[in-house]
Amino acid sequence: MASKFLPDLTSKLSLNDSVSIRSFCSYLGKENFVFRQLFDSVSSTYTYLLGDAGTKECILIDPVLEQVQRDFQLVQDLNLKLKYAVNTHMHADHITGTGKLKNLSGCKSVISKCSGAQADVFVTDGDEIEFGNYKLNVLSTPGHTNGCCSFYLKDLGIAFTGDALLIRGCGRTDFQEGDPETLYQSVHCKIFRLPAETLLYPAHDYKGCTVTTVDEEMRLNPRLTKSQDEFVDLMKNLNLSYPKQIDKALPANKVCGLYNLPEESK
Numbered sequence: 001m002a003s004k005f006l007p008d009l010t011s012k013l014s015l016n017d018s019v020s021i022r023s024f025c026s027y028l029g030k031e032n033f034v035f036r037q038l039f040d041s042v043s044s045t046y047t048y049l050l051g052d053a054g055t056k057e058c059i060l061i062d063p064v065l066e067q068v069q070r071d072f073q074l075v076q077d078l079n080l081k082l083k084y085a086v087n088t089h090m091h092a093d094h095i096t097g098t099g100k101l102k103n104l105s106g107c108k109s110v111i112s113k114c115s116g117a118q119a120d121v122f123v124t125d126g127d128e129i130e131f132g133n134y135k136l137n138v139l140s141t142p143g144h145t146n147g148c149c150s151f152y153l154k155d156l157g158i159a160f161t162g163d164a165l166l167i168r169g170c171g172r173t174d175f176q177e178g179d180p181e182t183l184y185q186s187v188h189c190k191i192f193r194l195p196a197e198t199l200l201y202p203a204h205d206y207k208g209c210t211v212t213t214v215d216e217e218m219r220l221n222p223r224l225t226k227s228q229d230e231f232v233d234l235m236k237n238l239n240l241s242y243p244k245q246i247d248k249a250l251p252a253n254k255v256c257g258l259y260n261l262p263e264e265s266k
């Protein structure tokens, strides 16, 4: 039923109408650019759907196994075709959805070679990940893990920082190949060198925030505004408990770029 305040669009539009779903796909003034930020509340992970509604090609960044049905349904609802399922790194807190997405859609999995994980496509610093008329520039941003990458979409002024830079925080450096000096250099020499107004989308947020900017983090990040020595000291003394799913997530994520997991091992 139409609300008192909003027009009842559903009763007026169908996909055959001249006003098609394409008209509703735009972000930051780019017609045909599809963008969705999706959330997994168990691991507080953000998955991103990026697409070109003109060519229909889309990608998912950091899909979570338990949310694959939701994410793939959205891809289909928006009449898109999934080209790549991309991981910013080999996650320790959840099992990636890339294996299952490959099964469902025939997409290719993507991760950095340095991650130590298997995938169809390996990327490294300077590479480009193309979908439709858009491309992500791969920035190697190790420190949380060796294989951590951030992805920069210059045309739109947005970047996906994985666990390298979180909103007013950063990825921990106390397991896998974590190294605080390396992380500090990655953030300062790669992410903080992007234009100040660049919108930054992280792989996690634990406080309900969704997006930040380079400018905000350079001024306000309580960890990364410190000197490198102070940062290293702080990171070595966080005393965080290990992610609850680490023991099943790491072995699964080593192979999930190529295979779906049998039901019993999920």
Ligand SMILES: N[C@@H](CCC(=O)N[C@@H](CSS)C(=O)NCC(=O)O)C(=O)O
Pocket: 043, 091, 092, 093, 163, 169, 170, 171, 172, 173, 204, 240, 241, 242, 243, 244, 245
């Ligand atoms: N409680 C969560 C794990 C939380 C956590 O350790 N998050 C990581 C990213 S996922 S490996 C992190 O780097 N956090 C930074 C921080 O300062 O908290 C769970 O059990 O899964």
